[in-house]
């Protein structure tokens with residue numbers, strides 16, 4: 001019933017820039033929904049924790065590991 005995505009929630013390509021950004025961390029909920037958490041939000045208040053998707057323009061975008069794994 002509730003199939004409208006919320007902020008930070010979208011299938012891969014619909015995430016826009018976040019899908020290919022080194023700062024993103026994909027979070028999968030217990031219900032199988034995928035959320036895109038912007039890790040820049042932890043250090044810079046200009047960036048929302050869960051950006052409204054798709055992100056089409058972002059000052060913090062850096063191409064890289066879209067999984068956000070392997071770095072700390």
Ligand code: SF4
Pocket residue numbers: 017018021022023024025037038039040047051055058059060061062
């Ligand atoms: S820096 Fe921008 S493009 Fe990268 S994850 Fe955050 S909101 Fe998405």
